[in-house]
Amino acid sequence: MTAAVGRPPVARNEHLTFRANMGAGRHGWLRLTPAYGVRLVRESISRLPAGSVVTDPFSGTGTTPLAAAELGHHGQSVDVNPFLIWLGRAKVRRYSPETLLAAVDATREVIRTATRTDRDAILWQPDIFNIERWWTPGTLDALKALRAAVDAHEGPVRDLLDIALCRVLITRSNAAFNHQSMSFSAPSEKSARASARDARDSAPALFDRAAAEATISAFALEMDAVAQSARFALPGSAAIHQGDSRTRINQLKEADLILTSPPYVNRMSYVRELRPYMYWLRFLNLAGDAGDLDWRAIGGTWGTATSKLNGWRPETDTPVDDAMAAVCARITADGGKNGPLLATYVHRYHHDMWLHFQAVTPAVKRGGAVSYIVGNSAFYGHDVPAHTWYAAMLRALGYMNVEITTIRKRNSNKSLYEYNVSARRP
Numbered sequence: 001m002t003a004a005v006g007r008p009p010v011a012r013n014e015h016l017t018f019r020a021n022m023g024a025g026r027h028g029w030l031r032l033t034p035a036y037g038v039r040l041v042r043e044s045i046s047r048l049p050a051g052s053v054v055t056d057p058f059s060g061t062g063t064t065p066l067a068a069a070e071l072g073h074h075g076q077s078v079d080v081n082p083f084l085i086w087l088g089r090a091k092v093r094r095y096s097p098e099t100l101l102a103a104v105d106a107t108r109e110v111i112r113t114a115t116r117t118d119r120d121a122i123l124w125q126p127d128i129f130n131i132e133r134w135w136t137p138g139t140l141d142a143l144k145a146l147r148a149a150v151d152a153h154e155g156p157v158r159d160l161l162d163i164a165l166c167r168v169l170i171t172r173s174n175a176a177f178n179h180q181s182m183s184f185s186a187p188s189e190k191s192a193r194a195s196a197r198d199a200r201d202s203a204p205a206l207f208d209r210a211a212a213e214a215t216i217s218a219f220a221l222e223m224d225a226v227a228q229s230a231r232f233a234l235p236g237s238a239a240i241h242q243g244d245s246r247t248r249i250n251q252l253k254e255a256d257l258i259l260t261s262p263p264y265v266n267r268m269s270y271v272r273e274l275r276p277y278m279y280w281l282r283f284l285n286l287a288g289d290a291g292d293l294d295w296r297a298i299g300g301t302w303g304t305a306t307s308k309l310n311g312w313r314p315e316t317d318t319p320v321d322d323a324m325a326a327v328c329a330r331i332t333a334d335g336g337k338n339g340p341l342l343a344t345y346v347h348r349y350h351h352d353m354w355l356h357f358q359a360v361t362p363a364v365k366r367g368g369a370v371s372y373i374v375g376n377s378a379f380y381g382h383d384v385p386a387h388t389w390y391a392a393m394l395r396a397l398g399y400m401n402v403e404i405t406t407i408r409k410r411n412s413n414k415s416l417y418e419y420n421v422s423a424r425r426p
């Protein structure tokens with residue numbers, strides 16, 4: 001047996017998170033940091049009889065419906081984010097041999113066109129603030145040329161090309177995408193030297209051309225990886241719906257299992273994390289769109305969503321109002337000028353999850369199971385036990401066998417964990 005050479009050891013519990021999905025075929029197509037690991041999902045689903053219905057009301061990158069379809073079940077999911085709906089649908093599609101052959105031709109054509117594009121051509125670029133911080137000029141030229149060349153295609157082939165383009169955006173970016181603050185790296189010594197040489201020789205095209213060529217080659221490699229994993233047929237089926245899981249989604253079949261990882265109460269913004277993809281694929285055009293979309297997402301607080309929180313009022317009581325009021329009072333007291341806003345954030349999040357639990361219950365079969373993977377959080381040192389409050393809400397709706405299991409410690413912060421809140425509908 002040969003030992004795996006040059007690979008760092010897998011950190012404990014990595015199989016539970018997005019990182020675990022990177023090598024897992026279609027699951028690794030694009031990253032969303034809070035995606036959960038496909039292994040965890042497969043473990044839960046593998047206990048079901050063949051042909052079961054598995055629902056994820058917070059689809060994200062479509063991990064659950066894809067895993068369900070891979071294991072011969074029917075997976076279905078819902079998300080508010082139109083980009084994630086598009087991605088999920090592309091991930092669970094069956095790609096015929098003809099489509100895959102057409103994708104090979106299209107890739108050649110895109111590379112040819114992008115390579116020949118005059119770098120002075122005026123091409124569309126997304127309206128991303130400070131775009132030059134994300135990509136060097138040569139890379140940006142190539143991305144624009146690739147974007148224009150991909151635009152000439154349509155249908156499933158176009159989706160595969162767009163996924164490859166998204167992957168290149170990341171591999172060729174200066175931003176570190178593994179954290180939501182998206183830090184930017186300083187130019188490497190090599191690129192700084194090259195820039196200095198360019199300035200000296202007043203031949204800027206030299207360095208730019210190298211970056212552009214590297215970007216176009218990266219596209220070819222990414223497309224190859226995407227097409228390879230698109231080849232594997234899915235024995236089951238899947239459907240991904242656009243919708244708001246706080247309301248009843250009529251298209252859903254009754255589920256044997258709800259398996260999901262909803263937004264955590266930690267101010268993470270999915271729109272913020274996804275914005276490079278969403279801008280380049282034209283799901284977002286104006287900065288204002290992002291805030292509007294985040295306001296519709298549970299727990300979203302990015303941009304205008306934060307100012308809208310100030311005027312938010314609950315439309316209903318929840319079964320955890322007393323416990324929540326006590327925690328919110330402490331957050332208000334200790335949070336200085338941001339305290340009241342964060343207390344409202346915590347309140348709105350659980351209020352919305354209560355709307356969700358009520359809306360989803362009729363879409364669970366009697367005797368069917370639910371499993372919510374969620375983390376607690378802390379504001380100004382005060383624990384916000386979302387898992388405990390989920391359990392209380394499920395009990396209030398009559399669910400049986402409500403249990404909380406600890407899955408893992410989330411990071412170096414001693415108080416943050418990820419839990420599985422599971423129950424059975426009577």
Ligand SMILES: C[S@@+](CC[C@H](N)C(=O)[O-])C[C@H]1O[C@@H](n2cnc3c(N)ncnc32)[C@H](O)[C@@H]1O
Nearest residue numbers: 035036058060061063079080244245263297298
């Ligand atoms: C933690 S992520 C899900 C990650 C997913 N398990 C995966 O593996 O990629 C939560 C998702 O919930 C979605 N979401 C937030 N509010 C929603 C709502 N009201 N209705 C439906 N989806 C919502 C977000 O857009 C985000 O994609």
